Amino acid sequence: MNEKGCIKCGHNGAKTKEIATSGTGLSKLMDIQHNHFIVVYCTSCGYSELYNKESSRSSNLLDLFFGG
Template sequence: MEKKGCIKCGGTEAKTKEIATTGTGLSKMFDIQHNKFIVVYCTNCGYSELYNSETSTASNVIDFFFGS
């Protein structure tokens, strides 16, 4: 049976946060943060991955983070 967990440390707990970032060109110049991401991170070692929040829900990205 394959054990699943963080790819860096094997930890089995993760949390999520949402972040917003600027793009390029005028949005960067005017600090318009229109790019939104979900950050999934291991609570043991802090390893993180970014996922586009427009295409994924939090529960789906946590499953993907652990390789389900």
């Protein structure tokens, strides 16, 4: 059986968080956080992947994280 899990440690538990970051230039100087990402991370080792919130579907993120 070929079970998929975290690519670093093999654990199959993950959670998600949302983060926002500033870009470059004026947005960095003015601390305007217009880049939004969803972070999927392993609950065992902490390995994380960022996904652009505008272009990804949150229902499929765990499948992407686990290589599905």
